[in-house]
Amino acid sequence: MKEFENKVVVVTGASQGIGLQTVKEYAKNGAKVVMVAINKDGLEKSLDAIKDGKENVSYIVCDLSKPKEIKTMSEEVLRKYNRIDIVVCNVGAFSDKLPWNEIDDKTWHDCLSLNTLSAYYCIKYFGEYMIKNRINGNFVCTGSSTALHLKKGRLHYSVSKCAIHDMAKILAMDLAKYNIRVNVVSPGPTATELVQARIDDPRQVDAEKERLKKIPLGRYAKMVDIANAIMFLSSEKASFITGAILPVDGGYTIGETI
Numbered sequence: 001m002k003e004f005e006n007k008v009v010v011v012t013g014a015s016q017g018i019g020l021q022t023v024k025e026y027a028k029n030g031a032k033v034v035m036v037a038i039n040k041d042g043l044e045k046s047l048d049a050i051k052d053g054k055e056n057v058s059y060i061v062c063d064l065s066k067p068k069e070i071k072t073m074s075e076e077v078l079r080k081y082n083r084i085d086i087v088v089c090n091v092g093a094f095s096d097k098l099p100w101n102e103i104d105d106k107t108w109h110d111c112l113s114l115n116t117l118s119a120y121y122c123i124k125y126f127g128e129y130m131i132k133n134r135i136n137g138n139f140v141c142t143g144s145s146t147a148l149h150l151k152k153g154r155l156h157y158s159v160s161k162c163a164i165h166d167m168a169k170i171l172a173m174d175l176a177k178y179n180i181r182v183n184v185v186s187p188g189p190t191a192t193e194l195v196q197a198r199i200d201d202p203r204q205v206d207a208e209k210e211r212l213k214k215i216p217l218g219r220y221a222k223m224v225d226i227a228n229a230i231m232f233l234s235s236e237k238a239s240f241i242t243g244a245i246l247p248v249d250g251g252y253t254i255g256e257t258i
């Protein structure tokens with residue numbers, strides 16, 4: 001029997017990058033997976049590209065910055081499967097650098113809605129169902145090394161990721177009495193399709209060398225490094241782990257490395 005056989009898993013921000021890799025790994029390991037993202041074409045293309053376990057993967061289009069749409073999405077999943085075991089609250093958008101006093105209301109709102117509140121509403125709607133139906137499920141949120149190794153320049157993004165780290169710890173306390181776990185995987189710089197394009201840009205060679213010097217293990221995370229950590233935290237092997245922030249960053253956040 002495969003490790004996640006009969007588990008129903010929702011992954012948000014699933015049409016590319018870390019989310020898509022995570023979907024592939026769960027599908028390979030027997031789970032029934034629902035991919036959630038905003039763009040239908042992207043979801044269809046990504047679903048087509050899945051090889052192992054594709055028959056157990058479906059998708060739902062949802063704007064995860066909108067609580068009402070998250071509620072509708074959760075109802076659709078629960079109607080289809082009558083069950084939910086694992087929710088990977090992965091969606092998030094990186095933000096441009098902005099001076100600290102030039103971040104307007106919309107930028108704050110968009111960033112916090114997508115990077116933080118989307119996870120809150122997923123945990124609320126699926127968590128309430130787990131409680132009502134006595135399911136000992138769990139949640140894994142995607143945080144960021146940005147919340148562990150603070151830097152100037154992206155105040156709103158960093159705050160949104162600090163918030164997700166702490167929100168997960170608080171919700172872990174709230175949900176522990178139902179044996180529902182909440183954890184965070186905190187990726188360092190990761191070679192997603194978008195980041196890889198920057199790495200491969202010949203104009204970036206020197207800047208890339210400098211960036212890599214700050215990572216003790218000397219490379220960017222592969223998407224599968226992050227997916228493996230997410231799967232571990234959601235698995236039976238981690239059944240006594242809750243409220244944990246797991247850095248997956250090659251040592252990037254240990255301290256000053258150069």
Ligand SMILES: NC(=O)c1ccc[n+]([C@@H]2O[C@H](COP(=O)([O-])OP(=O)(O)OC[C@H]3O[C@@H](n4cnc5c(N)ncnc54)[C@H](OP(=O)(O)O)[C@@H]3O)[C@@H](O)[C@H]2O)c1
Nearest residue numbers: 013014015016017018037038039063064091092144189190
């Ligand atoms: N990549 C890194 O180096 C890195 C480092 C640390 C932390 N992280 C975190 O890891 C997570 C995944 O990052 P990534 O780089 O893999 O992401 P990515 O490649 O930018 O993919 C973003 C995903 O989110 C979806 N999305 C965006 N806006 C949405 C919305 N309003 N509603 C629904 N879906 C939406 C996109 O769907 P569509 O294609 O449909 O638009 C896409 O599937 C994020 O939380 C990010 O902050 C990434």
